[in-house]
Amino acid sequence: MIIETPSKVILFGEHAVVYGYRAISMAIDLTSTIEIRDIDGNEIILNLNDLNKSLRLNLNEIKNINPNNFGDFKYCLCAIKNTINYLNIEPKTGFEINISSKIPISCGLGSSASITIGTIRTVSKFYNKQLKDDEIAKLGYMVEKEIQGKASITDTSTITYKGILEIKNNKFKKIEGKFEEFLKSCKFLIVYAEKRKKKTAELVNEVAKIENKDEIFKKIDKIIENSLKTDNKEDFGKLMTKNHELLKKLNISTPKLDKVVDIGNRFGFGAKLTGAGGGGCVIILVNEEKEKELLKELNKENVKIFKCKMIN
Numbered sequence: 001m002i003i004e005t006p007s008k009v010i011l012f013g014e015h016a017v018v019y020g021y022r023a024i025s026m027a028i029d030l031t032s033t034i035e036i037r038d039i040d041g042n043e044i045i046l047n048l049n050d051l052n053k054s055l056r057l058n059l060n061e062i063k064n065i066n067p068n069n070f071g072d073f074k075y076c077l078c079a080i081k082n083t084i085n086y087l088n089i090e091p092k093t094g095f096e097i098n099i100s101s102k103i104p105i106s107c108g109l110g111s112s113a114s115i116t117i118g119t120i121r122t123v124s125k126f127y128n129k130q131l132k133d134d135e136i137a138k139l140g141y142m143v144e145k146e147i148q149g150k151a152s153i154t155d156t157s158t159i160t161y162k163g164i165l166e167i168k169n170n171k172f173k174k175i176e177g178k179f180e181e182f183l184k185s186c187k188f189l190i191v192y193a194e195k196r197k198k199k200t201a202e203l204v205n206e207v208a209k210i211e212n213k214d215e216i217f218k219k220i221d222k223i224i225e226n227s228l229k230t231d232n233k234e235d236f237g238k239l240m241t242k243n244h245e246l247l248k249k250l251n252i253s254t255p256k257l258d259k260v261v262d263i264g265n266r267f268g269f270g271a272k273l274t275g276a277g278g279g280g281c282v283i284i285l286v287n288e289e290k291e292k293e294l295l296k297e298l299n300k301e302n303v304k305i306f307k308c309k310m311i312n
């Protein structure tokens with residue numbers, strides 16, 4: 001059995017959402033793929049194909065394992081452990097899991113959450129248990145919290161429910177209707193501009209020291225309010241750029257991110273960094289009339305470009 005799971009991008013509101021303001025996140029068709037098959041014997045074999053790593057474990061170890069002792073296997077192992085315990089299963093036969101992913105790692109697109117949700121869906125289906133999305137999202141959030149110490153529901157909820165979510169105070173509501181239809185018509189480029197030099201937690205802690213952050217967050221919330229009312233790509237792009245200008249005041253952008261945003265503004269409808277910042281990705285709203293020049297300019301910058309659309 002093979003399960004494909006999306007990733008996510010934050011359209012507006014990163015960092016503000018940590019302080020109870022809202023963020024808009026969107027599931028995108030940049031996916032991870034997880035395959036599971038039963039094998040003889042009483043072992044679990046985990047193959048991380050992109051990282052060229054494999055792990056063999058005895059079935060009877062999984063229920064009480066400390067996943068944080070297993071490096072890159074931690075999210076997948078924690079997802080297996082929590083799913084088997086939640087379903088109250090005594091695993092009798094071994095299985096092998098293969099993980100591959102098109103999602104660039106540790107640059108704000110939720111690769112860990114995609115692996116986590118994909119593993120929960122795969123293992124529960126392997127044991128013929130049909131989990132509801134609410135159960136999957138909750139299990140996924142508990143995995144990210146156990147591995148990271150703390151987490152918001154943004155990544156795991158967006159990847160579970162797909163489409164567009166408005167997140168506020170660790171609750172979400174799905175945005176459907178006109179805005180969803182408008183976003184479906186939009187073409188985005190995710191540009192992996194540069195490796196993040198700091199972890200999300202460090203960047204969040206640095207923003208905490210910015211005196212006028214609340215003023216900035218209120219302006220971002222106003223941008224979100226306006227974005228939800230528009231169905232015009234030029235207006236939407238300008239709002240993305242305005243959000244980026246405000247994120248720069250939080251000192252979380254970099255010269256490289258700003259350079260890529262500037263190209264996105266000149267040859268697209270708008271652009272902003274997405275996620276924690278400090279490196280990582282920029283999202284650009286494509287103006288299809290100028291897409292060729294946009295790609296030409298971006299290719300001069302030694303960046304990685306992903307074409308993606310919203311997935312529902």
Ligand SMILES: Nc1ncnc2c1ncn2[C@@H]1O[C@H](COP(=O)(O)OP(=O)(O)OP(=O)(O)O)[C@@H](O)[C@H]1O
Binds near residue numbers: 074
């Ligand atoms: N292709 C993959 N194969 C195996 N493990 C992966 C893969 N992609 C992500 N992971 C797991 O997720 C971890 C990266 O999670 P991390 O939260 O740091 O980055 P992210 O989820 O991509 O970014 P963010 O959480 O900021 O959106 C990796 O260390 C690994 O444990």
Ligand SMILES: C[C@@](O)(CCO)CC(=O)[O-]
Binds near residue numbers: 015108151154276
């Ligand atoms: C910076 C932040 O808002 C988004 C990170 O992708 C942190 C969070 O919401 O957990």
Ligand SMILES: [Mg+2]
Binds near residue numbers: 110111112155
């Ligand atoms: Mg993550």
